Amino acid sequence: MQSLALIAPLIILLPSLGTIINFFWGPKLNERFSSLIGITASASTFVVWLVLFSYLNGNYYQPAIVDLPILDGWIRIPSVGLEIPWQQRIDTLSVTMMGFVTFVGTLIHIYASGYMHGDPRYARFFAYLNMFLAFMLILVSGNNLLMLFVGWEGVGLCSYLLVGFWFDKKHGVGLKNSNAARKAFVANRIGDFGMLMAIFLAFWTFGTLDLYKPTEVTNPHMMEALASGGGHGEEGAAPANGAAEEGGHGEEAPAGEEGAGDHTGSAAQLVSLASDLPIDQEGDHGEAAAEDHGESASEGHAGPVIAYTDNTHLTFSQLGIFAQAERLAQLGEGETLERGDGTTAGRMINFGAFELDIDTVITLITLFMLLGATGKSAQIPLFVWLPDAMAGPTPVSALIHAATMVTAGVYMMVRANSLFHLAEFSSLVVTIIGVLTALSAGYVAMGQFDIKKVLAYSTVSQLGFMVAAVGVGAYGAAMFHMITHAFFKALLFLGSGSVIHGVEHGHHHAHEHKHDDHGHDEHHAETFDPQDMRNMGGLRRKMPITYATYLIGTLALAGLYPFAGFWSKDEILADSWVAAIQDGKFAGFVALGLFVAAALTAFYMWRQIEMVFHGSPRTEAAEQASESVWSMTVPLVILAVLSLLGGFLNIPSGIGLFSFGLQGVFGEHTLSTWLEYSVVHLHVGAFQPLIAIVSLVLAVAAIILANRIYGSNKAINSEGLDPLEANPASRPIFALSNARLYWDEIYGRLFITPFNRTAAFLANVVDMAFLHDYFHDSVITKGFNGIGRLLSHPIDLGIIDGAVNGIGRLTRWISGGLRRTQAGYVRVYAVALLIGVVAVIVFMLLPVLQG
């Protein structure tokens, strides 16, 4: 069972292989083979995920840290003690992330095989999608911040490549696409600065980047529960939940999963063990029976061997950053602790010129992490890239900009829950940012006409929900909403892609007819926008499968019972409410702003349904639209089922009849309990009937309101105006929303224009006028000429040539003298010889002569 985790590196290698094949041989492959490679690579990661998932279930949810043997050590500089290993962490949180990344990713690969049909760079598209999967899986499975950052940058790169995938479209669209890609890249770079600063700070403070060390116990609560369960002997052990101690809601909840839906069960061995565990406080334990999960049940009898239930036996430097942070934060004033390598650490962290308290440092780290998250997860102030990123092909919007990449920021903050738990101020900032984003993006989504822009702003808004949930400490709720959101937002995006495809198809159809009739209609093709909802309407009958699944996605996003969004959104709202009322946290009160955002969600989604599907067709293209091919509709249906059932992953306790008794199948708090093995500060919330009813009433009221405004074929009036636009009373509200709160314009004024002006100044004045003309001409050119003249005349001609000529002249002069001695007379030579001999003899006799 242990060795199962060792296949974890495959989850990165397989999509990388797909990338390599499609990238290098793609142009030679036909579409069918390219998509087969891409889909196989993606589906095989899902299979690897299944293995990892069963590994965790069979191994008491204990995390595994897997080294990649061939990359031994990764970064290792022994002389300074720097060691950053390439390790993947297989724990419940990362496996949860991997689950929906691989699953939704695979569906989107299948969808893309139909959607991208006929594209000239078909193979490259699949190469990018595979590469994206590989990087996303590095991001979620990395056991240190640097690996997380590698994935973080990698998905940013893939996002850039895919947003600008159609950079060569005609009529300036290609330029717009590549600008959108650049905008996404630049906005993300600003976030990456925060991420890098957080990493640097963490490394400086803790001396390591490992999230957890291999011997470390992640969650002592859970280990204690596991150990006490193991003491029962023949029955083995089961994890209890730490929530019993924290939130007072102790119920056993076997691990769940969020993936395929075919894994409806949970870890059965837990259930078989549960009868003698002292954790069944509310007596609903028997109902939590799960379907048998196969071989893991029999293994449960062995019972886990637990050596340690906490980390007290480990020295400071044997801990990962989170446990180190907690130890440091527990220190009193002036206290120090042994690092384990002979040095000590105290509360004050030395930064050379100044010292900071550990609390300040953690606050700084978390704030920088938040900046990183605002980039990747599209929060204020960096969310502006996401709506523009809709320029990419629709499967990309679904995969990257709705379901997976944008959750990276939330994942990172949930992963760092120990730090956010310690930094109350940062948590408050996180909440404020999340709520503001949820509200403003929800408001902006109301006034958009582009079908994908609405969904984009909706995504930003929902990510705001998740971020706000992290801020109030509802890490489980954030993850829950992330998963359900991945389902229904991927569904909505793929549905919108189907609609766009259908409308485009209809447009071509209509265009061909016209072509036959009139012979020319060129400019029409350029101006028609298949994404504009004003060109749609009445698609319900043309595209029945798309309509049905889109409706399910809408209701799930709007938070209607019993769709997935109801449960997850309600858990965030309930946790905020508990944080506000019971704990009196200011952040909780802030988070109550999410109720408004929830109502906005329902409103803009129903407006979209009315505009796109209801009423009567407003253009010929909509009239001629047709249903998409099966490879596009099948993923829609699968995602629709998940959007319907996904909420039951994490049924809150105390819900009674509300859940149809489905907790008998799914268990209660399944996801939260499962996540608690790796998310230390997760707490399990109870069902709040009041909150559920209020949010439900708000959502229904918003839908009814939207229906009254936009229903019965009033979605767009005869002048092509939105009813809110047409009504003078609401026109300013709509105009502000339609103009996206002037956010881009404000950025344009604040940053882009000054930036461009500075750039122009630097380019024209400093570079061109000063450097090129003045500096270049007068300093460089004249200087070089002057130095050249100096070197050529006085130095080269004078000194060097003079020396050489002088030597020549000297030689001639000496030889002129010497040649006279060569008289040619034998006698002269004989005299010279004689004189020489005498001289030699005298020289040799000198010592004798001197005495």
Add this chain to the structure above:
Amino acid sequence: MVPTEAYIILSMVLFAMGAMGVLLRRNAIVVFMSVELMLNSANIALVAFSRHWNQADGHLFTFFVITVAAAEVAVGLALIVAIFRTKQSINIDELHLMEG
């Protein structure tokens, strides 16, 4: 017994006469004879020292010098004959073709 110094003085005198002859005479034959005189003065000195130190080295060297002198005479006379044939003269002052 005649002291060694006397032989050395004789040798010096003969050597000086030979050197003067080489330097001052113009007839190549005479110059040649002066060279022989110098060689033989050296032989006298060698033999004298040989007897003085009661060692045979000097005698041996003398025989060597006599052999070389004989060979030199052969070559030198041949050269003089050749020069005379071309120049019709053996006046060495007329032989200054090698001046620099």
